[in-house]
Every structure is written in structure tokens, then in C-alpha cells.
Amino acid sequence: MTSAAGARHRGMSHVTCHIAMSLDGYAAGPNQSPENPLGEGGMRLHEWAFDGATDADKEVRELITRGFGAYIMGRRMFGGGDGAWDESWRGWWGEDPPYHAPVYVLTHHEREPLQMQGGTTFHFVIDGIEPALEQARAAAGDADVAIAGGASTVQQYLAAGLLDELYLHIAPVVLGAGERLLEHVGDPRLEPVEVVATPAATHVRYRVIH
Amino acid sequence: MTSAAGARHRGMSHVTCHIAMSLDGYAAGPNQSPENPLGEGGMRLHEWAFDGATDADKEVRELITRGFGAYIMGRRMFGGGDGAWDESWRGWWGEDPPYHAPVYVLTHHEREPLQMQGGTTFHFVIDGIEPALEQARAAAGDADVAIAGGASTVQQYLAAGLLDELYLHIAPVVLGAGERLLEHVGDPRLEPVEVVATPAATHVRYRVIH
Numbered sequence: 001m002t003s004a005a006g007a008r009h010r011g012m013s014h015v016t017c018h019i020a021m022s023l024d025g026y027a028a029g030p031n032q033s034p035e036n037p038l039g040e041g042g043m044r045l046h047e048w049a050f051d052g053a054t055d056a057d058k059e060v061r062e063l064i065t066r067g068f069g070a071y072i073m074g075r076r077m078f079g080g081g082d083g084a085w086d087e088s089w090r091g092w093w094g095e096d097p098p099y100h101a102p103v104y105v106l107t108h109h110e111r112e113p114l115q116m117q118g119g120t121t122f123h124f125v126i127d128g129i130e131p132a133l134e135q136a137r138a139a140a141g142d143a144d145v146a147i148a149g150g151a152s153t154v155q156q157y158l159a160a161g162l163l164d165e166l167y168l169h170i171a172p173v174v175l176g177a178g179e180r181l182l183e184h185v186g187d188p189r190l191e192p193v194e195v196v197a198t199p200a201a202t203h204v205r206y207r208v209i210h
Numbered sequence: 211m212t213s214a215a216g217a218r219h220r221g222m223s224h225v226t227c228h229i230a231m232s233l234d235g236y237a238a239g240p241n242q243s244p245e246n247p248l249g250e251g252g253m254r255l256h257e258w259a260f261d262g263a264t265d266a267d268k269e270v271r272e273l274i275t276r277g278f279g280a281y282i283m284g285r286r287m288f289g290g291g292d293g294a295w296d297e298s299w300r301g302w303w304g305e306d307p308p309y310h311a312p313v314y315v316l317t318h319h320e321r322e323p324l325q326m327q328g329g330t331t332f333h334f335v336i337d338g339i340e341p342a343l344e345q346a347r348a349a350a351g352d353a354d355v356a357i358a359g360g361a362s363t364v365q366q367y368l369a370a371g372l373l374d375e376l377y378l379h380i381a382p383v384v385l386g387a388g389e390r391l392l393e394h395v396g397d398p399r400l401e402p403v404e405v406v407a408t409p410a411a412t413h414v415r416y417r418v419i420h
Contacts, residue, residue: 023378023400024392025235168233170380172400172416174392182234182384190233190382192412197405204412206382 013140015133017147017154018064018167019181020045020201026178027151037079037092039178045171048200056198064167069140071103072132074153078105078122085111091122099148102139104132106153129156151179158185163208166190170202223350225343227357227364228274228377229391230255230411236388237361247289247302249388255381258410266408274377279350281313282342284363288315288332295321301332309358312349314342316363339366361389368395373418376400380412 021027022045029039038045048057075082080089085107091097091114100119111124125132136145147157157163189209196203231237232255239249248255258267285292290299295317301307301324310329321334335342346355357367367373399419406413 023235024390025233170414172402174395174398174400176393176395176397180234183386185384185386187386188384190384191409192382192407193409195405195407195412197402197407197414199401199403202402202405202412202414204380204407 014144016165020169022175026175027181028179030177044173054198068146069143070136071148073148075107077150166206224354226375230379232383232385236385237391238389240387254383264408278356279353280346281358283358285317287360376416
């Protein structure tokens with residue numbers, strides 16, 4: 001019995017993750033850098049959400065970009081480089097980030113919460129993925145918690161049995177190199193429960209069976 | 211313009227490949243051996259075709275196991291070990307293999323054709339993937355040619371631009387190690403044209419755009 005399964009029994013919020021993946025299993029291209037955070041070719045994983053999106057892609061995008069009570073992300077996704085914080089770094093998204101909810105950033109370096117416009121506040125959590133999830137659950141109330149990424153953060157929550165749902169946007173793209181999504185996750189039991197197929201991506205929602 | 215694209219224009223047969231892949235991109239598990247040719251856990255990639263198959267899975271299976279005019283496979287898929295042939299080895303499938311058509315086996319070692327029951331004849335081709343495809347096309351007539359596997363053979367045909375269609379059976383399984391399917395294939399342009407979704411697999415037919 002994992003805490004996530006227990007959470008469902010107690011009627012607590014669901015923990016989900018939606019993330020784009022290439023056909024060869026990469027969530028980002030090679031040579032990620034501050035100038036190119038998705039890596040070379042990584043933007044191609046997200047074309048379904050932008051150019052060429054069909055109505056079905058747009059519906060998926062709307063579904064996954066609203067209604068979460070809290071988010072969790074890795075430090076690299078928040079950006080600003082490694083080591084102690086450069087406090088002038090306020091994320092990639094400008095003063096009104098698209099989260100509109102508390103965002104818990106996993107880090108090894110303390111930092112005061114950062115309140116942005118539009119309801120987004122970044123909280124910096126230094127004591128690991130489980131305390132971060134506890135805080136996110138408490139903030140989310142009845143709403144769901146989303147693991148925003150990147151790959152390493154998703155891996156940690158999946159490996160720990162703390163993810164209830166993995167929603168993959170499988171792009172028809174072969175990157176050949178980059179950051180692999182589903183390594184170091186053990187052997188999770190996954191069941192596809194919903195598929196939305198478009199020319200730009202195959203969107204598959206997997207339930208994680210605890 | 212690749213020869214495959216040219217083939218379509220001349221009304222020649224289509225070259226397709228259907229193959230099962232784990233969510234983390236493996237076509238076989240680790241530690242493949244004569245006793246365990248699919249590798250550890252590799253059988254889990256094929257559960258959609260056996261236990262737990264829904265009617266939709268069965269329809270996919272029927273579609274992909276009949277009607278091909280010829281097949282091409284790598285030597286490891288045919289089996290019998292490396293090096294010069296042990297002529298007592300007649301494949302994994304018994305005296306009536308499920309192909310019922312000519313099968314061209316890519317090898318570096320000559321061997322006389324092996325006529326089995328039920329219409330299957332194994333031909334051993336030592337001069338490469340393109341001559342093998344020419345022979346398969348000639349044998350297939352108007353029918354399609356299937357690249358039967360394994361991963362390395364699929365990679366070679368995809369990288370050479372000789373594949374018209376890739377039909378992936380994406381199993382909801384994370385193998386963690388094994389033989390990766392889509393490496394060393396360059397950057398093929400793929401378009402999903404059909405998806406059959408079941409609890410056991412997500413079957414996605416990709417057109418290769420030449």
C-alpha cells in the first residue's frame with residue numbers, strides 16, 4: 001500500500017503528470033542549456049500544443065492546463081542554474097506564470113517563497129519529494145496535484161509509487177538522444193485508460209496501479 | 211526520392227513493419243538467449259496478442275498476420291546462433307511456420323533455401339538489405355512486404371528510407387533495459403494515421419513520409 005493509494009481511499013487529491021515524450025522515449029533533446037532548456041529538437045515534442053494542433057489537441061491542452069490545485073517541479077525546470085540561488089531569477093515564464101496556483105520547486109538550496117502575479121507562488125522545498133507532495137496536497141485541498149516535470153522529477157515520483165496517473169503525449173518524433181523519461185522508475189503497473197489520437201500526437205492517459 | 215517512394219509510384223508493394231515496443235522504447239528485454247529469445251520480460255510486450263486480448267487486439271493481430279507476400283527478418287530472429295550455419299536449425303516455429311510465404315533471412319553466411327510446410331520457404335540473403343528487399347518484392351508481386359524484425363533489421367530499413375509504414379504496438383510496460391527499437395534510425399518523418407487503443411496496448415500505425 002503506497003501513500004498515493006491510501007490518499008485516494010481518503011478522498012484526497014489525485015497526483016497526475018502530463019508530459020510529452022518522443023517515440024524513442026525522450027522528454028527533452030540533447031544539449032539542454034539556459035538558452036535552450038528543451039534541448040536540441042525538444043520543441044518538436046510540443047508541436048501538438050502549438051502549430052498544427054487539431055481541435056482534439058486543443059481540448060487535451062485545455063484539460064491539462066487548468067484546474068490543478070498545486071504543482072511540483074524540479075529545480076532545472078524552474079531554471080536559474082545550479083548551486084545557491086541567484087535571486088534575480090524568477091523562472092522562465094515572466095511575472096504572470098501560467099500556473100495560477102502554488103508551485104513547489106524541489107531544490108537543495110533554501111529560498112523565500114516568490115509570489116508572482118495571477119495566483120502563482122513558487123515555494124522552494126529542500127527536504128525531498130515526499131514533504132513537497134505533502135505541502136502540495138495541503139495547498140490543493142480537493143483539487144488535483146500535477147507533477148510539472150522535468151523528467152527526473154517525474155521519475156522520482158513514479159519510482160516512489162506516489163503518482164496516480166501518467167498522461168503521455170507521444171509525439172511522432174525520433175530525437176535520437178536527450179533526456180530519457182522512463183528510466184530509473186522500476187517496474188510500474190500502468191493501464192491505458194484513455195487515448196486521444198491526432199496527427200500531431202498520441203495522447204495516452206495511464207493509470208498507475210498501486 | 212527513395213526507392214520506397216519510387217516503388218509506391220510504380221504501384222509496387224508497400225513495405226511495412228509491425229513490432230511491439232515497451233513504453234521506454236525496447237523491442238526486447240535484456241539478456242536475450244537461445245532459451246529466452248525475447249529477453250527478460252520481453253514476453254510482456256506481446257501480452258496484447260495472447261492473454262487479455264480484447265476483440266480490438268484480436269482484429270489487429272489478424273490484420274498483421276495474414277496477407278503479406280513476403281517477409282524479411284534478421285538472422286537473430288531466425289535463430290540458430292552466430293557464425294556458420296548449424297543446418298539442423300530450422301527456425302523457432304516448427305515445421306509449419308506462421309508465415310506461409312517466402313521469408314528472406316539477412317545473414318553473412320550462405321545457406322540453401324529451406325522449404326517448410328504451409329508455404330513458408332526461408333531464403334538466406336548474404337548481400338545486404340537492399341537485395342533482400344528486391345527479392346522480397348519480386349516474390350510478393352502485388353502483395354505487401356513485411357519486415358518481421360528484430361530491432362536491428364527494422365532500424366536498417368527505416369534508416370535507409372525503405373520502410374513505408376511502421377505499426378507500433380506500444381505495450382504499457384517499462385522494461386528498463388534490453389534492445390532499443392528506435393536508435394540509429396536518423397530522423398524519419400512519421401505521421402500517425404491510425405490508432406487502436408485497448409487496455410493491453412496502444413496500436414499506432416505511422417506512415418513514413420519520404
